[in-house]
Amino acid sequence: QVQLVESGGGLVQAGGSLRLSCAASGRTFSRYAMGWFRQAPGKEREFVSAIAWSGASTYADSVKGRFTISRDNDKNTVYLQMTSLKPEDTAVYYCTARLGVGLTITRGSYDYWGQGTQVTVSS
Numbered sequence: 001q002v003q004l005v006e007s008g009g010g011l012v013q014a015g016g017s018l019r020l021s022c023a024a025s026g027r028t029f030s031r032y033a034m035g036w037f038r039q040a041p042g043k044e045r046e047f048v049s050a051i052a053w054s055g056a057s058t059y060a061d062s063v064k065g066r067f068t069i070s071r072d073n074d075k076n077t078v079y080l081q082m083t084s085l086k087p088e089d090t091a092v093y094y095c096t097a098r099l100g101v102g103l104t105i106t107r108g109s110y111d112y113w114g115q116g117t118q119v120t121v122s123s
Contacts (some may be wrong), residue, residue, distance in 0.1 A: 002026045002112040004095045009117030012085055016121075020080040022095030033098050034078040035070060037107060038091035038119075040083060040088045045094065045107060049080060053101040060105075063089075092116040 006021040022034070035050035049069040051057045057069050068081040078095065095114040098104065 002032070002097055004112055004114035006095045006114045006117040007061055009093060009119045010056045010121065011120045014038060014085060014123050016085050017081070017083045018085065018119060020082065020093055020095075020117060020119070022078045022080075023078045024078070024097060031099070031101060033100050033102060033104065034069075035096045035098075035105075035110060036069065036078075036080050036093055037096060038089075038093045039116075043091075047105045047107070048093070050103050050105060051078065052103045052107065056103060058103055058105065078089055082119070085119075087121045089119060090121050091093040091119060091121050 002024055003026045005023050012018050019088050031053055033052050036048040037045045038048050039045040047060050049059045051069045066084045071078040094116045096110040097112045098110045
């Protein structure tokens with residue numbers, strides 16, 4: 001099956017930037033739709049962004065205009081460039097993948113999940 005490993009999280013000041021990476025291995029990657037979810041303590045895991053095999057993307061309203069998702073299929077990696085970070089962005093960010101080429105924002109539609117990477121934004 002597919003294994004997903006996130007990296008790039010850390011502590012950043014409000015207004016700063018971080019770039020998260022998710023490396024995939026184990027099976028084919030290019031035909032998978034990919035996404036990012038996040039989960040803060042005591043909260044449900046929520047959708048952040050997704051990117052289809054075609055490169056089409058979508059974003060949650062809370063991050064629209066600040067985050068950019070991209071993928072490099074040759075490197076089996078998906079990225080989340082985060083700018084203008086806010087304290088409310090603080091969460092564990094999870095990479096996810098599904099065997100399909102279309103976009104979805106539904107958590108239950110995804111097949112594989114990484115272990116997560118912590119993002120903390122200080123005020």
